Amino acid sequence: MLAKRLKTILPELSIEEAIEITKIYSISGELKKDGLITNRPFRMPHHTIPLNTIIGGGKIPKPGEISLAHYGVLFLDEIPEYSRNILEALREPLENKEIIINRLSGNYVFPCNCIFIASMNPCPCGNYGDEEKECKCTQLEIHKYLKKISGPLLDRIDMHIEVKRPKYEKLFAKAKSETSLEMRDRVNIAREIQKKRYKNYNIYSNSELNSKMIEEFCKLDGKSQIILEKAFEKLKLSARAYGKILKVARTIADLEEKENIEYRHIAEAIQYRSFDKKYDN
Amino acid sequence: MIIEYCSKLYPEKLRKIENPPSRLYVLGNEKILNDNAISVVGSRTNTRYGEKMCKLFTKGLVEYNINIISGLAIGIDEIAHKTCLENGGKTIAVLPSGLNNIYPSKNKELAKEILNNGGILISEYEPNTEANSKKFLERNRIVAGLGLGTLVVEAGYRSGTRVTVKYTVEQGKKVFCIPSNLDNIKGKSTNELIRKGAILVTKVDEIIEEYKDIEFTKKEIVHKDIFLNIPKELHNIYKILNEKPKDMNEIILLSGESVNEVNYKLMLLEMEGLIKELPGQRYIKGIN
């Protein structure tokens, strides 16, 4: 639900992006009709499909699901169901936004600059933390279930958010909220801000910032610094999580069209590391 | 203000103890010093259970128009003072330092709120005196002295609480203890005190029953929000939370604030240890 709706707030594809996507679909034989692909792809590979179908491979290497999601969304539903192999193999390409496949005939490089989304239950039975339904799992079972997702993989995910059953979503609909269209406008504005800011740096968005650039573009005032330090101590965050929080905070500030990251942006970005809080407890 | 031993403002109950202070330095509403009061004491490093029980019993005592006495320390002391204020009660803080040197300084805000809400701060020391470990124990005879009896919520093995209990017994007053699980280290002293004859209590009425010759009048509790060291921008969210877990979506709905605002504010409140996140993105209020 959430994952599918994400598509509706992403900016439209540029011509260059559309051409790149179409090429990938063409060589993988996935092109359903002639002409350019103009919609951002949404890929949701099942957990039973083999490793090379997800990350790419074959005798004559073909792009995998991760590349078919280029400039779009790759969604893994119920991520603990996927094999450890697959999850570990995803780590590098997600970080580098491309995948290199070595063959005797040479190296094949496929792009895979996608938004990665994964979902999971709070516990094996799905009821942990629910006020009405009783969770029947033991602490050990819950721990084992959460541990299926390795720390390094989690570190590569910018935001962890808990969502409720649909019942609550209906209730939630009454709350102050934006339409997808309004959101998309804000996303487009934030994109433009980022493009302009990074025009001399050969990158387009906050997600591409390296650690040196983070230092330059994600400067914090005293209050934000204190909040971040406190969070580090309390949640025992990794160095990678540190970068993620700053990038997300930068993006929240951009969405509000704010020049500088403010303490509330930092606090909100930390709030979206709910998994780190869980590991701590 | 200074109240000398010979003054008629000097609290009657304190006059009767073995070594009463020769003078009291007070700030606030001295008229309440002779009213019915119970001392609520316990560990500085209480558990969640201790917090819950402290709140429950304090509220119950306030309902019977009983003032709450404690030592303004962190942990059970501050929970007792604060809960008393939140339920419209009056509270007495006995300091281990002079009135110009409120100890711990973290609880200066709390001291201010005690004064704002008809309570009183008491010290037997010159206004500029600094707290020290001897004074921590010494002032406990006043904590015990001003009350009808002492309620111990949670206490570790070596603690000032045990000294307060000793004074309470010496003064011929009753000691009430809330029992704990055997595996709760913060419950070691309370369980042991029960074994040695302190009165085990499971509800406030059991404290009331022990004072047959006093007639307590019950009153309706009106909840009051007490914002201690909480920035103004967080008040709205903090107000919504209580001891019953509230779901993130409920908080968004009740606050009328945007998802972004609610998220950053919950984070800040959690960092300050004012609220706690439970499984399922639910939040509750709580010190520590």
Ligand SMILES: [Zn+2]
């Ligand atoms: Zn379960």
